[in-house]
Amino acid sequence: MKVYINGKYYEKDDAKVSVFDHGFLYGDGIFEGIRLYNKNVFRLPKHIDRLFRSARAIMLDMPWSKQEIIDAVCDACRVNNLTDAYIRLVVSRGKGKLGLSPFTCEDPQLVIIADQIQLYPQELYDNGLKAITVPTRRNSHAALPPMVKSLNYLNNILAKIEAQKQGFQECLLLNSEGYVAECSGDNIFIVFDGKLITPPVSCGSLGGITRMTTIELAKKLGIEVEEKPLARFDVWTADECFLTGTAAKIIPLVELDSRKIGDGRPGAVTKRLIDAFNEYAPTDGIRI
Numbered sequence: 001m002k003v004y005i006n007g008k009y010y011e012k013d014d015a016k017v018s019v020f021d022h023g024f025l026y027g028d029g030i031f032e033g034i035r036l037y038n039k040n041v042f043r044l045p046k047h048i049d050r051l052f053r054s055a056r057a058i059m060l061d062m063p064w065s066k067q068e069i070i071d072a073v074c075d076a077c078r079v080n081n082l083t084d085a086y087i088r089l090v091v092s093r094g095k096g097k098l099g100l101s102p103f104t105c106e107d108p109q110l111v112i113i114a115d116q117i118q119l120y121p122q123e124l125y126d127n128g129l130k131a132i133t134v135p136t137r138r139n140s141h142a143a144l145p146p147m148v149k150s151l152n153y154l155n156n157i158l159a160k161i162e163a164q165k166q167g168f169q170e171c172l173l174l175n176s177e178g179y180v181a182e183c184s185g186d187n188i189f190i191v192f193d194g195k196l197i198t199p200p201v202s203c204g205s206l207g208g209i210t211r212m213t214t215i216e217l218a219k220k221l222g223i224e225v226e227e228k229p230l231a232r233f234d235v236w237t238a239d240e241c242f243l244t245g246t247a248a249k250i251i252p253l254v255e256l257d258s259r260k261i262g263d264g265r266p267g268a269v270t271k272r273l274i275d276a277f278n279e280y281a282p283t284d285g286i287r288i
């Protein structure tokens with residue numbers, strides 16, 4: 001595997017950034033997770049737009065144009081001879097002095113790792129995930145805005161630890177008001193009375209690219225979609241539930257907090273959307 005760092009390629013073991021990089025010292029940076037499906041980089045311009053919005057929010061001046069990054073992502077896939085992959089794009093603040101100030105950092109680092117990913121086994125797509133609500137809350141808008149896809153994932157990591165220590169692979173994070181935000185690295189949807197419902201990003205969820213795609217596909221299939229705040233009650237008593245994310249794609253959630261969702265099996269609307277997504281995803285992307 002060859003890793004892209006600032007325009008050059010390095011073998012996996014030689015792909016390094018400085019220990020003085022503020023991405024390493026303080027988690028000061030941003031990232032994207034992107035998918036290559038059948039040699040098409042899925043919705044790459046949308047990912048790069050989101051990356052640039054994250055950069056603006058943390059006042060990180062990007063020395064590259066959007067097109068240069070798009071070209072670099074496609075090139076990294078070609079160089080690694082990939083057909084299907086998960087691409088991790090990281091922009092760190094760069095090497096600087098000890099101390100929080102980002103203004104001592106000169107060179108932001110652009111790293112592109114294109115590799116395989118299998119987040120969940122097929123069995124969980126067939127039978128669904130089980131999750132619990134964890135004590136750790138989603139970042140508040142008043143602290144680190146949840147729309148920034150930053151290198152600070154510690155609260156998501158704490159949430160994941162809390163779930164895994166209880167024997168669950170996934171968890172639900174509430175926002176500081178107690179409404180449903182999202183899962184540890186995925187957005188959440190429920191189906192109730194035939195309608196698809198997901199919390200608005202104002203509730204603390206990330207504006208997921210898979211979330212947006214799912215909403216578009218549902219509308220095309222004639223399924224009504226609504227964005228509104230959800231409480232745990234709404235998830236417990238939903239007919240169906242599923243999670244969306246670049247790595248997970250669409251995966252059913254069949255139990256939350258020991259309550260079966262619907263009949264405890266992946267539902268019909270969920271299955272329709274999984275099929276629609278799998279059919280659609282390889283057709284929408286930039287050809288490498």
Ligand code: PMP
Pocket residue numbers: 033156182183184185186187205206207208209210211244245246247
């Ligand atoms: N929420 C969080 C916190 C995430 O990290 C991710 C995935 N990176 C998502 C939601 C899903 O977003 P996307 O569909 O763009 O991968």
